[in-house]
Amino acid sequence: MSRSAVIERLRRRLGLDPESIGEITLNHAIDEACATLNCPDTAALLQRIDGDEREWQRFVDCMVVPETWLYRSPEQFDDLVRFAREQLATRRPLRILSMPCATGEEAYSIAATLLEQGFGPGAFEILGIDVSQRAIASARSARFRASATRGRSVDATWFDREGEFWVPTGAVQRSVRFRSGNLLQPDCFQPGERFDVVFFRNLLIYLDADARRLALDQILRVLEKPGLVLAGQAENLSAIDTRLQPLSGYGPLSFSHPARATDATAPRVANAGRTPRPTAADSAPPARPRERLQPPVATAVAQAPVDALAQARQAADAGEFGRARELCLQLLEQQPESASAWLLRGLIAMAENDLDEAEQALVRASYLNRDDAESMQYRIALAERRGQPQEAAKLRSRMARMTTSGVRA
Ligand SMILES: C[S@@+](CC[C@H](N)C(=O)[O-])C[C@H]1O[C@@H](n2cnc3c(N)ncnc32)[C@H](O)[C@@H]1O
Structure with a gap:
């Protein structure tokens, strides 16, 4: 009781x-x-x-679940850089919110990315907020075990190695502030506080329907136009609040205000694929070429599967699981090797309580993308839900082994 x-x-x-x-x-x-x-x-x-x-x-x-890692979903950092150059070229400093920031890996990764791409130290400021004071204390201490890379490489220009820890350099640390706050409370933000970009990843998955709407309402209150909001893998923001729409030409987890589409500052899709130069306002040391900056999907043919995946996600988020399943299966017929589609298939099956199907799909997703901690997390959650603690423990230690770190010098 x-x-x-x-x-x-x-x-x-x-x-x-x-x-x-x-x-x-x-x-x-x-x-x-x-x-x-x-x-x-x-x-x-x-x-x-x-x-x-x-x-x-x-x-x-x-x-709370302060699960996070350095450069989580790296393609979203590419969207940040592109948006900052195309849409926010004259806005300095850029104001970026990492909400929830957990133990700080996301906020430091944003800072390192922008510095790497030639944005000067004064050209942006990052605020990380999380409800957990323990997580915030850990974020401020700025020391990350090798496991915080989840097996991905870390740029040694922006992170120093100290024994078993990665430590963000002084320039990275000076760009980032942290404080604790509960997004669902009216006093989470200070009066007049506004942001140009919000990393809003992996909170909504833990919230009930009312809290999701309230959380998004709070984010929209502090998001300055044109505004970029980056969502977590299983989070379709436009299905929760129509004041946000998928940002055309960007990754499927990038959202903005719909009004932007007719705005004179709308994304210059014609430039898609080129790496724009930093503006004079960025006043920074020359940027080194960056292999991770991916060109956005350029052709209609290549765009279709991304849209189909977004549609299936949207249907799932709206609770239309039958339709979501159908869309997902159609997509898998075209793209049987798509790890994202198998992951979504697994999540839909979990929502429908079809646990055998969910397991098969999630196993397939993590087989196709062995680096993907996301599908592994859901497999752990599924094992817990099925009352299989040994299987969950086995998967946890497998996830812990996905942690060999490399250095990108
Ligand atoms: C899975 S982490 C996400 C971290 C990071 N954004 C990422 O995607 O890697 C979820 C975080 O949400 C925080 N959290 C949960 N409820 C919250 C709330 N109401 N307000 C602020 N943070 C919250 C937890 O403390 C936890 O650190």
């Missing part, structure tokens, strides 16, 4: 959808919170966290 009251607090104050975490993981986290706060049971825990903000914070630290 008091366990469900604890879950109710999480729903009310953090907007947490308990199903997004899974019963086993949630119960485990509540037990950990009881131990951390020295409470013999959940009734005592409730007494402790109600009415005492510091204890509530300690509880939150036990419950």
Whole structure:
């Protein structure tokens, strides 16, 4: 009884959808919170966290999932650079929000990317916000274990190696600030605070429907036009709020205000594929060529599967699982090797409670993209949901092994 009251607090104050975490993981986290706060049971825990903000914070630290890594989804950083040059050339400093920032890897990766691409130290400022004070303290300490790279290379120009840690250089650290805040609270942002770009990745997946709408409303309140919002892999923002639309010519997880399409500053698709030069306002050392900057998909033929995937995602986010499944299967007929499509197929099957199908699809997704921690995370969640703790533990250690680091000098 008091366990469900604890879950109710999480729903009310953090907007947490308990199903997004899974019963086993949630119960485990509540037990950990009881131990951390020295409470013999959940009734005592409730007494402790109600009415005492510091204890509530300690509880939150036990419950959240600050899972993140350096350069997570690198193609989104390419969209940031392109948008900053094409749409925000005269806006300095660029104001960038990393929300939620978890332990800071995302914010430092943004800073390193912009410096690498020739944006000067004063040309941008980055603020990271997260509800977990423990995560914020860790972000400020700016030391990342090799596992924070998830096996990807880290640019040694912007991260120093100190023993087993990667440490962002002084220039990177000086561009980034952190503070704690709950996006669902009205005081999360300061009066007049505005941002040009928001990395808004991997929070909505944990929230219930009401909290998703509120969270997006808050983001839209502080997003200056033209505005770029970058979403997490399973998050279709335009299905939740029509004030945001997929940004034409960019990756499927980049969103902006619809009004931009008719604006004189609309994306110059004709330039797609070229790497624009930094503007004079960027006043920075010359940028080294950057292999990771991918040209956007240029032809209608190549665009079609991306659209089909976006449509399937949109249908899934709108709760139209039958349609989403059909679209996804059609796409898989054309592109049987698409890891993203298999991942989405797995998520739809999970939503439909077809757990065997979900498992097959997720296994296929992680087979096709062995670096992809996302599908591995969902496989772990699925194993938990099926009451298979040993399988979950096995997958966790497999995920931990996806951590060999390399150096891009
Ligand atoms: C999975 S991490 C995402 C980190 C990063 N954006 C990424 O994609 O790698 C989710 C984070 O959301 C934070 N969080 C959960 N509810 C929140 C809220 N209401 N306001 C702010 N942060 C929240 C958690 O503390 C956790 O660090």
